[in-house]
Amino acid sequence: MDGIIGKAIFLDETKNDDVRQATILLIGVLGLTEPVQPSKLAQLAFNRIIPGIVGKLEGNMAGSIYSTPRIGVGRHTGYAYDKWLDALGLPVHTGYFIEDLRKAELAPWEEMQCNAAMIQLEGMHGVTGACVMEIPGGGSMTPTRFALDETIFVVAGHGITTVWTDEGKKHSFEWGPRSLFCIPQGVYRQHSNARGDQPARIVANNYMPLAMEMFPDPKFFYADTYMDPGLLAADGSSEAYSVATRSEGGRGATWRGNFFTDLAGWDGLVPHRQRGGGGHVVDIEFPNSVMGGHMSVFPSGTYKKGHRHGPGVVIIIPSGEGFSVMWPDGEDKVVVPWHEASMFVPPNRWFHQHFNVSQVPARYLALSPLKQTRPGNENFVPREDQIEYPDEDPWIRDMFMAEVAKRGGESLMPPGAYTDREFNWEYSSNEEAGAEIFGAHLSEEP
Ligand SMILES: [Fe+2]
Numbered sequence: 001m002d003g004i005i006g007k008a009i010f011l012d013e014t015k016n017d018d019v020r021q022a023t024i025l026l027i028g029v030l031g032l033t034e035p036v037q038p039s040k041l042a043q044l045a046f047n048r049i050i051p052g053i054v055g056k057l058e059g060n061m062a063g064s065i066y067s068t069p070r071i072g073v074g075r076h077t078g079y080a081y082d083k084w085l086d087a088l089g090l091p092v093h094t095g096y097f098i099e100d101l102r103k104a105e106l107a108p109w110e111e112m113q114c115n116a117a118m119i120q121l122e123g124m125h126g127v128t129g130a131c132v133m134e135i136p137g138g139g140s141m142t143p144t145r146f147a148l149d150e151t152i153f154v155v156a157g158h159g160i161t162t163v164w165t166d167e168g169k170k171h172s173f174e175w176g177p178r179s180l181f182c183i184p185q186g187v188y189r190q191h192s193n194a195r196g197d198q199p200a201r202i203v204a205n206n207y208m209p210l211a212m213e214m215f216p217d218p219k220f221f222y223a224d225t226y227m228d229p230g231l232l233a234a235d236g237s238s239e240a241y242s243v244a245t246r247s248e249g250g251r252g253a254t255w256r257g258n259f260f261t262d263l264a265g266w267d268g269l270v271p272h273r274q275r276g277g278g279g280h281v282v283d284i285e286f287p288n289s290v291m292g293g294h295m296s297v298f299p300s301g302t303y304k305k306g307h308r309h310g311p312g313v314v315i316i317i318p319s320g321e322g323f324s325v326m327w328p329d330g331e332d333k334v335v336v337p338w339h340e341a342s343m344f345v346p347p348n349r350w351f352h353q354h355f356n357v358s359q360v361p362a363r364y365l366a367l368s369p370l371k372q373t374r375p376g377n378e379n380f381v382p383r384e385d386q387i388e389y390p391d392e393d394p395w396i397r398d399m400f401m402a403e404v405a406k407r408g409g410e411s412l413m414p415p416g417a418y419t420d421r422e423f424n425w426e427y428s429s430n431e432e433a434g435a436e437i438f439g440a441h442l443s444e445e446p
Pocket residue numbers: 307308309313346352445446
């Protein structure tokens with residue numbers, strides 16, 4: 001095994017420039033006797049190398065194969081969005097995940113007065129797009145209009161964002177590490193770094209790949225777009241960019257607002273039974289926006305149930321350490337190691353499952369898919385699209401136990417969960433009461 005680890009790390013030292021060289025090395029590592037497609041080869045590499053040594057390798061394999069920044073080269077899907085990325089000339093991060101958004105390679109984006117890279121991970125499937133941007137110390141980005149709603153997660157640093165319309169007053173709000181906010185479609189926005197001594201880094205998510213299939217000209221999105229001054233009035237019940245307020249609906253802890261201070265400290269959560277793992281959840285709604293999401297928090301030494309749904313659900317880790325496994329039904333598995341500021345997107349209809357192997361609770365933020373691809377619509381079948389613990393591949397449990405033990409921990413999965421498909425996880429009475437305040441109901445979300 002040490003030899004394999006050594007070669008895997010050596011792949012990272014190729015600096016991603018020579019895919020052919022990496023392929024030759026991988027074929028040697030895996031002992032393959034027949035040629036395979038590069039994508040299949042990558043899956044094989046993860047399946048055979050990563051399980052059992054996630055803690056040792058961390059992001060080395062990720063950096064070499066799955067998140068290769070490719071300057072000015074998109075995925076060549078033929079999508080209008082990918083052609084635009086080619087023209088921009090910025091790094092494009094592809095693959096299955098980005099191990100650390102704080103360290104992702106960027107390049108100057110003169111037009112926006114920042115350093116930036118575009119993100120096109122496999123699971124985005126031409127539906128969602130993302131861009132990571134870094135504002136230099138003391139700097140401000142170019143004031144911009146953008147035609148689509150955009151959610152922004154703060155990867156690092158502190159800053160101020162100002163939003164305004166032609167008719168309304170300016171709204172400014174401060175943000176810090178792990179803040180989450182939404183900028184409504186069509187309004188002006190300007191992001192500034194509030195510190196002079198350190199850069200600030202944000203990642204913006206939107207549906208631009210899908211929208212550009214209908215309007216292929218990028219100027220449509222950045223200039224002379226339709227503007228609705230009412231969008232900055234929030235929903236009439238709260239001031240825009242004040243802290244979110246709790247509202248009815250969802251699974252009992254829906255918070256509604258344009259701004260969430262620090263997702264690592266957000267504690268307005270309720271039990272989340274249907275996905276197992278003893279987890280808690282908060283649902284996030286942005287007023288007047290199709291975008292939104294939820295954050296799940298689950299305890300040390302546990303893991304969630306495997307499930308699958310449609311494409312484009314961007315997952316970002318606010319805190320904790322663990323990994324996720326993703327796989328198309330019946331095929332090889334991809335392992336994604338994660339910690340704060342990791343990002344990944346489960347591909348369309350791939351099962352995925354989240355594991356906490358650290359000593360503290362882990363959190364993941366999942367930005368909602370479009371309604372058309374969301375579980376709860378016609379395309380989610382509980383017994384087919386979620387794997388109960390008694391039905392899972394034994395490899396899952398074995399791998400989890402090994403990884404927890406490797407870190408000196410132990411599994412806190414209750415034995416009953418492995419024998420009873422209807423197993424009812426125990427929560428405190430206070431937690432149960434919190435969920436009932438607004439009449440929580442069982443619903444399936446990504
Ligand atoms: Fe999911």
